[in-house]
Amino acid sequence: MEFKQFYLPCLAHASYLIGNDGECAIVDPQRDVDQYLEEARARGLEIKYVIETHLHADFVSGHLELAQRTGATIYIGHRAGADYDAVAVHDGDEIRMGSVVLRFLETPGHTPESVCVLATDESAGGAAQKVLTGDTLFIGDVGRPDLVGSKGYTAEEMAGFMYDSLHGKLLTLPDTVEVYPAHGAGSACGRNISSALSSTIGEQRQTNHALADMSRDAFVAMATAGLSAPPAYFSHDAELNRRGPPALDELPRPQPLTPDEFAARVDAGAIPLDVRRNVAFGAGHVPGAVNIGLGGNFASWCGSLLPVDEPLVLVTADEPGVHEAGVHEAVLRLARVGLHRVVGFLQGGMDAWTAAGRAQAELPQIAVEDLAARRERGELAVLDVRTVTEHDGAHVPGAANIPLPELERRVTEVVRDGPLAVICKSGYRSSAACSLLRRHGIEVLFNVAGGTDAFVAAGLPVEAGVASGDCGG
Numbered sequence: 001m002e003f004k005q006f007y008l009p010c011l012a013h014a015s016y017l018i019g020n021d022g023e024c025a026i027v028d029p030q031r032d033v034d035q036y037l038e039e040a041r042a043r044g045l046e047i048k049y050v051i052e053t054h055l056h057a058d059f060v061s062g063h064l065e066l067a068q069r070t071g072a073t074i075y076i077g078h079r080a081g082a083d084y085d086a087v088a089v090h091d092g093d094e095i096r097m098g099s100v101v102l103r104f105l106e107t108p109g110h111t112p113e114s115v116c117v118l119a120t121d122e123s124a125g126g127a128a129q130k131v132l133t134g135d136t137l138f139i140g141d142v143g144r145p146d147l148v149g150s151k152g153y154t155a156e157e158m159a160g161f162m163y164d165s166l167h168g169k170l171l172t173l174p175d176t177v178e179v180y181p182a183h184g185a186g187s188a189c190g191r192n193i194s195s196a197l198s199s200t201i202g203e204q205r206q207t208n209h210a211l212a213d214m215s216r217d218a219f220v221a222m223a224t225a226g227l228s229a230p231p232a233y234f235s236h237d238a239e240l241n242r243r244g245p246p247a248l249d250e251l252p253r254p255q256p257l258t259p260d261e262f263a264a265r266v267d268a269g270a271i272p273l274d275v276r277r278n279v280a281f282g283a284g285h286v287p288g289a290v291n292i293g294l295g296g297n298f299a300s301w302c303g304s305l306l307p308v309d310e311p312l313v314l315v316t317a318d319e320p321g322v323h324e325a326g327v328h329e330a331v332l333r334l335a336r337v338g339l340h341r342v343v344g345f346l347q348g349g350m351d352a353w354t355a356a357g358r359a360q361a362e363l364p365q366i367a368v369e370d371l372a373a374r375r376e377r378g379e380l381a382v383l384d385v386r387t388v389t390e391h392d393g394a395h396v397p398g399a400a401n402i403p404l405p406e407l408e409r410r411v412t413e414v415v416r417d418g419p420l421a422v423i424c425k426s427g428y429r430s431s432a433a434c435s436l437l438r439r440h441g442i443e444v445l446f447n448v449a450g451g452t453d454a455f456v457a458a459g460l461p462v463e464a465g466v467a468s469g470d471c472g473g
Contacts, residue, residue, distance in 0.1 A: 001100050001121040001129065002043055005180060006035060007197060010297055011059050011336065012186040014197060016132055017045075018119055021098025025049035026072075027117060027132050028182045029062040031336045032248060036066060049095055051102075052076040053134025053182060054114040055241045057147050057234035058189055058300065060338045065247040077106065077113030084244040089115060099123035105169045109162025110135040110143030110189070111238075112151060116170065118177075130178045131201070136162070137170055138181045140194035142210040146227050147189075147234060159223040163216045171211065175202025186297065188231055231405060233303035237338045251340050254331060256347035257313065259356035262286070265313050265344055271306060274315040275330050278431030282363040282447060284350055286315055289361075291435040293428055294330055303337035304405050305432065311343045318349035363434050366446040368455040371396070371421050380419040380446070385433040394462040396423060396455060404429045411440045423448040423455070 002019040008030055016027040017039055024045040026036045040047050047070040050063045054077065064084055067074050075095070078088035087093075091106040103118040117132040135143035145158035178200055185195040192209065205211055210223070257265065266272050272289040274281050275298065281291040292301050294316070306312070312334070316326030327345045334342060346353060354360060366374075374380050375398065382399040384391045391401040402410050404424070414420070414437060422437070424430040427449055434445045448455070456462060 001119065001124070002045060003119075003130070004039060005197060006030070006039075007184065009186075010299055010333065012184045012193075013059055014180065014182055014184060016180060017043075018100070018102065018130075018132075019043075019045050019097050020100035020121070022046060023048045023097040025051050025095060025097070025102060026066060027051045028053055028056070028134065029066050031060050031062045031065075031245070032332060033062040033066040033069065036062075037069065046070075047072045048097070049102075050074045051117060052080075052241075053116065053132065053136075054111045055080055055238045056135075056182075057230070057238040058183075058187060058303075059336050060237055060245045061241050063241075064244040068247065075104075077104075077115045079108070079113035080242060081113075082242055082244070105131075107134075107136040107165035107169055109145055109158055109165045111148055112153065112158075112161075114143075114165070118173070128173060128177050130180060131170065131173060132180050132182075133170065134182045135189045136165060136181075137179060137204065137208075138183060138187075138190045138193045139179065139196045139199045139204070140208055141190040141192045142166065142208075142223065143189055144191065144227060144230075145223055147230055147238070155224045155227065156220050159220040160216060162223060163219040166211065170201065171205065173201045175200060175205065177201045179204055188234075188300065191227075228403075229405070231300065231304040233308055233337055233339075236308045237303075240338050245338070246340075248332070248335060251331075251335060252343070254314065254327065254342045255344045257344040258347060259353050259358050262313055262344065262346045262353075263358065265311070270311040270313045270343060272315060273302070273306070273312050273330075274435075275326060276315065276317055278363075278427050278447060279365060279449075280317070281431060281435070282365045284354070284360040284362055285435075286346070286350075286353060287359060287361040288439055289315060289435060290439070291363075291431045293431070294326060294333075296428055298330075299333040299337045301404075301429075301432065302334055302339055305408075305436065306339065308338060309341070311341045312339065313343060314345040315353075316345065316349060318351040361438070363431065363438075364446050365427075365449040366421055367449055368458050368460060371423075371446075371448055371455070372458075372460045374419075375421070380421050381415045383414065383420055383422045383433070384452075385422060385424050385429050386452070390425065390452075392465055394456065394464055395452065397461060397463045399423065399463075404433055407433055407436055408440075411437070411442075414440075414442060416442055419444045419446065421446040421448055424451045426451040426453055
């Protein structure tokens with residue numbers, strides 16, 4: 001059996017090649033598909049099958065482009081209602097590649113059309129060896145059941161289906177079967193996903209909290225308790241994957257813009273997106289720009305914080321070479337989450353902007369020692385934009401908590417009558433938060449350099465549990 005896992009850390013996404021006898025299948029491919037073509041070519045395999053375990057919500061899949069470039073057939077659960085040519089699979093359907101058999105298991109729960117793929121190499125004794133579980137079973141968790149309300153199912157109904165899929169299908173497999181999910185730690189498709197990228201049925205039976213011995217009703221209650229709102233772009237991406245997304249080379253190319261042209265685009269409604277690091281953004285940026293740094297989980301944060309239907313214009317690093325590479329990388333990563341309307345970029349970056357005599361805004365960065373002293377004197381309020389769990393673990397004394405994905409809809413809760421320091425773990429999310437708050441007219445802001453990591457490392461006192469202060473005002 002030929003087998004390879006491909007892992008994309010910025011989206012916590014795993015995809016797979018599996019094959020035999022000169023053929024292979026690609027399972028849950030990412031948007032940019034060249035790596036699968038190269039890997040198959042290196043192994044002497046022809047890509048004959050493209051398998052989607054479900055309609056992905058957190059990224060735009062490369063299934064259609066891969067099929068178009070190879071002539072492969074797409075396989076997807078029969079409940080998907082796909083608008084493109086595909087084999088609609090049912091429970092027990094199989095694909096055979098030499099001695100390797102891929103058997104589909106219908107496993108609704110995360111979505112109605114979810115399937116898992118059980119892989120058996122008959123030349124190795126005939127026992128099932130691997131199961132590709134999509135977003136049904138993760139390492140340490142299971143898929144969230146609340147993403148398909150628009151299809152007429154409640155989260156409780158989907159959680160019930162998930163229980164049946166786990167106990168009626170996956171947990172009937174031998175303990176030795178290896179488990180390979182579509183996501184790792186950091187994905188918003190689950191809540192407690194392990195950083196491990198594979199496991200076994202037996203290990204998950206023993207260690208996965210969602211597989212503990214409990215009734216169906218208890219599982220439903222557990223799976224639906226405390227769910228945060230799904231990121232805003234999820235429904236958009238799921239529908240794009242159902243219809244079939246355009247190939248990457250069919251997307252419009254962003255145009256280089258002079259400062260005057262850039263400003264005109266912004267005046268016409270385009271959102272200026274500054275993808276530089278928070279320190280560079282703080283030193284000077286286009287007024288009104290949103291700062292989401294190109295490092296880290298850039299794509300998922302852009303999908304969560306930016307509207308999918310409004311045009312974007314980019315600001316990247318100033319240095320030649322780095323500048324152009326930043327534009328290319330940003331466009332690709334935005335496309336992976338379905339943000340296609342990148343209409344231009346500031347040619348020459350902020351150097352060109354300032355050389356043209358254009359006004360720039362600044363975002364002061366405050367050191368943690370200064371933050372502690374000024375907070376103690378009552379000179380500023382503190383807003384923590386980490387998750388509730390992170391905040392409750394340890395936070396700056398008195399800090400209010402509004403998680404970054406909730407910030408814009410809760411902006412009326414934020415203090416407006418005095419200086420406000422915004423903090424996260426490292427300074428990345430807080431810089432994004434400050435840029436969003438500026439767009440809502442909140443001006444006297446400080447981004448906390450180094451975040452709570454630096455605050456704790458400096459030995460400054462922290463609180464745990466619910467904050468004693470608030471951001472009302």
